[in-house]
Amino acid sequence: MADESWRVPSSVQELAATVQEPPSRYLVPEQDRLSDQLAGAEMPEPVPTIDLRRLLMSDGADEEAAKLRYALQSWGFFLVTDHGIEASLMDALIAASREFFRKPLQEKQVYSNLIGGKQWQLQGYGNDPVKTQDQILDWSDRLHLRVEPEDERNLDLWPGHPESFRGLLHEYTLSCKRVKDGILRAMARLLELDDDCILNQFGDKGCTHARFNYYPACPRPDLVLGIRPHSDVCVLTLLLMDQHVAGLQVLRDGTWYSVPAVHNRALLVNVGVSLEIMSNGIFKGPVHRAVTNSEKERMSLAMFYSVDLGKEIEPIPELLDEKQPARYKKIKCSDFVAGHYEYFSKRERVIESLKI
Numbered sequence: 001m002a003d004e005s006w007r008v009p010s011s012v013q014e015l016a017a018t019v020q021e022p023p024s025r026y027l028v029p030e031q032d033r034l035s036d037q038l039a040g041a042e043m044p045e046p047v048p049t050i051d052l053r054r055l056l057m058s059d060g061a062d063e064e065a066a067k068l069r070y071a072l073q074s075w076g077f078f079l080v081t082d083h084g085i086e087a088s089l090m091d092a093l094i095a096a097s098r099e100f101f102r103k104p105l106q107e108k109q110v111y112s113n114l115i116g117g118k119q120w121q122l123q124g125y126g127n128d129p130v131k132t133q134d135q136i137l138d139w140s141d142r143l144h145l146r147v148e149p150e151d152e153r154n155l156d157l158w159p160g161h162p163e164s165f166r167g168l169l170h171e172y173t174l175s176c177k178r179v180k181d182g183i184l185r186a187m188a189r190l191l192e193l194d195d196d197c198i199l200n201q202f203g204d205k206g207c208t209h210a211r212f213n214y215y216p217a218c219p220r221p222d223l224v225l226g227i228r229p230h231s232d233v234c235v236l237t238l239l240l241m242d243q244h245v246a247g248l249q250v251l252r253d254g255t256w257y258s259v260p261a262v263h264n265r266a267l268l269v270n271v272g273v274s275l276e277i278m279s280n281g282i283f284k285g286p287v288h289r290a291v292t293n294s295e296k297e298r299m300s301l302a303m304f305y306s307v308d309l310g311k312e313i314e315p316i317p318e319l320l321d322e323k324q325p326a327r328y329k330k331i332k333c334s335d336f337v338a339g340h341y342e343y344f345s346k347r348e349r350v351i352e353s354l355k356i
């Protein structure tokens with residue numbers, strides 16, 4: 001039988017502890033790393049920041065809505081402050097997940113995303129799928145868990161240690177839901193749609209995934225990426241970034257900009273490509289990536305809000321008329337997600353294949 005071991009990548013954390021140089025499978029194409037291209041430019045302005053409490057109140061909402069509009073038309077992402085999630089909850093969850101990643105490999109592999117040590121599935125601890133032998137791998141490990149619908153959780157894949165992990169993730173899921181609902185209502189208003197119009201697109205079984213990204217320090221951050229360029233496949237992402245270590249970069253007009261670390265537990269919100277389709281291209285899912293550094297590990301936690309897998313994603317009919325015809329074909333959400341991983345492994349965006 002052919003040797004298929006290339007399909008099963010090593011834990012990057014283990015690699016980082018042993019190698020002096022990243023193995024060749026992790027090296028980004030030479031043209032992308034010439035003259036320090038991975039370093040990223042400084043953003044010409046601070047990341048747009050929106051006060052969620054004001055956005056949702058009648059007083060001050062217009063001013064915040066104007067900032068939201070600007071953020072969506074310019075960068076496609078923004079920070080939210082005053083989101084109502086306790087900083088202590090965020091700190092405790094990040095501390096618990098750090099503790100999980102620090103456990104010996106064998107303990108983490110109990111929650112592996114490889115069925116029988118081979119077959120890749122989305123949920124669990126491990127890495128993104130390796131589809132071809134020459135695919136460039138990312139310098140990160142991750143734990144990916146479906147947290148909603150609540151009755152579809154696979155608790156066997158939720159770390160049991162530290163013991164606080166499951167309860168904290170549950171609490172955090174509930175808190176984030178309120179933030180996501182508020183933001184999507186404000187976005188619907190910007191599109192002059194009914195407040196719940198975007199939320200209604202999720203269907204009965206809209207799902208939420210939590211993705212804990214763990215980027216070990218890398219001896220050659222100039223040669224590898226923590227996560228390759230991509231747009232998130234979901235409707236909306238709430239990203240809790242590392243408070244101390246920057247790494248996220250966003251592509252705008254051909255330039256990669258570094259997003260600074262934030263210290264106040266603000267959440268970074270970005271549009272996903274499902275919402276790019278639903279809004280008929282009015283909102284754009286920004287292309288982003290993460291870089292590593294040689295001194296410090298970095299962690300982030302993304303909450304991805306996606307449409308019911310059995311439902312179709314399409315431009316919202318109320319946004320279409322003769323002058324604004326649909327710009328994207330409709331697609332079943334499960335096919336869209338499967339397509340995302342196919343394209344992701346080739347460093348391409350699935351949404352391009354749906355343009356009319």
Ligand SMILES: O=C(O)CCC(=O)C(=O)O
Nearest residue numbers: 211213247248290300302
């Ligand atoms: O770690 C980050 O800052 C970005 C993570 C990310 O883009 C993702 O999980 O989709």
Ligand SMILES: [Fe+2]
Nearest residue numbers: 230231232288
């Ligand atoms: Fe992302």
